[in-house]
Amino acid sequence: MTGRRVRGESERRESRQIALDERTCRLICPVAAALVGVCLTGIGLLRVVAVVHGHETLADDILSVDAxxxxxxxxxxxxxxxxxxxxxVHWLEQIADRAFIAAMLLLTFACFVITYAVSK
Structure with missing residues (x-):
């Protein structure tokens, strides 16, 4: 009896994990695509600032990698x-998750670079 209960709980946990992975991918896909556009917009704005004010920053390079x-x-x-x-394909889900987290961290870093480079 105990073996069946443990097996049933394990199957439910695995089912929840599969559902979680699918939901995560369904969230990452549109958000990450939109954030590519945000990065490209940021690069464009930084290029305009560089041309107008002659002030180059590392931020546009960071945003390129981020995109x-x-x-x-x-x-x-x-x-x-x-x-x-x-x-x-769980390994693709893990790549999507890790790339998204790394890109969000890099985007935050780019925001700091922009803030302190433009304020000088």
């Missing part, structure tokens, strides 16, 4: 969602 990370997160989550019918 690539967000793109990786978008593509990995999209492919993981599309592969759902033929079998889950």
């Amino acid at each position: 690539v990370l967000f793109l990786i997160a978008t593509l990995a989550s999209y492919v993981a969602i599309r592969r759902q019918a033929s079998g889950r």
Whole structure:
């Protein structure tokens, strides 16, 4: 009796984990895609500031790398969602998750660089 209960709880936990992974990918895909656009907008604005004021910063380079990370997160989550019918690809979900977190951290760092570079 105890073996069945443990097995049942394990299956429910695994089912919840699969549902969580799918929801996470479905959230990462559109948000990361939108944040690629935010990075590109930031790069454009920084280039305008550089031309007008002659003030170069490292922030546009950081945002370029950030846009690539967000793109990786978008593509990995999209492919993981599309592969759902033929079998889950958990490693793609992990790539999407890690790339998204790294890109968010880098975006925050870029905000600090912009804030302190423009205020000088």
